């Protein structure tokens with residue numbers, strides 16, 4: 094029987110089988126000893142023992158695991174962005190998008206708190222910029238309900254992880270997406286902050302996808318060996334006719350990107366973040 098690890102508590106995984114039944118599981122000796130043995134998001138084979146209990150006999154090969162928060166088989170990241178109150182950082186937004194590209198998972202941008210936005214035109218310009226690059230961008234508010242049904246019903250499958258700055262509205266959005274779930278445990282993990290933060294991950298099911306609930310995790314900053322990955326993450330410049338195919342658009346002769354940034358054809362802020370990310374994440378730039 095196969096299933097999905099939806100919760101990992103004190104090293105005892107809860108597995109949900111494809112018919113929706115849940116089993117509290119034990120790990121078999123060998124799996125238990127292997128490091129990184131099991132993650133929320135793993136597909137596993139189980140052998141039921143007692144009612145509601147089972148032994149995990151095998152962990153199926155995984156793809157696209159995140160280290161922090163630890164989640165296996167991730168399909169994509171929801172990058173949660175507060176356009177106002179507080180104004181989110183565009184630099185961190187671009188970093189998270191680049192990170193998704195490097196991890197080879199999808200990314201969608203979810204703007205929160207649209208009820209607080211005065212300048213809708215500015216918001217539209219922002220959304221258009223990222224939509225034109227090819228991202229799905231959602232405008233949502235948990236106060237008015239704007240955008241929530243559209244966001245929930247959009248076709249997507251698999252396991253999705255919310256990332257975003259503190260105060261961006263992640264837990265509020267999760268509550269709005271899953272009004273029937275008990276999400277209060279999150280409050281407990283917050284109280285613990287500063288002392289010993291409780292960190293755990295669980296998967297919550299919406300009609301279309303699994304949402305990873307990851308309180309206590311504030312990720313970021315990565316080191317990347319291959320700067321090409323960062324260049325490729327800015328695929329909006331792929332059509333530029335630079336003289337050299339592997340052009341990094343810094344000071345190469347015949348670069349077509351830099352002049353277009355100067356002319357405002359390419360977004361100068363995105364370009365600035367590209368340079369910054371190269372500098373910070375790849376040591377030799």
Ligand SMILES: Nc1nc2c(ncn2[C@@H]2O[C@H](COP(=O)(O)OP(=O)(O)OP(=O)(O)O)[C@@H](O)[C@H]2O)c(=O)[nH]1
Nearest residue numbers: 205206234235236258259260261262263264265266
């Ligand atoms: N007006 C308005 N306020 C919102 C909305 N969504 C969230 N907020 C408020 O924004 C603040 C931060 O929201 P949270 O959901 O706690 O943000 P978070 O990203 O989970 O924050 P961390 O737990 O620190 O990572 C709270 O005071 C929320 O009430 C919204 O759609 N409209």
Ligand SMILES: [Zn+2]
Nearest residue numbers: 335340342348
């Ligand atoms: Zn170039």
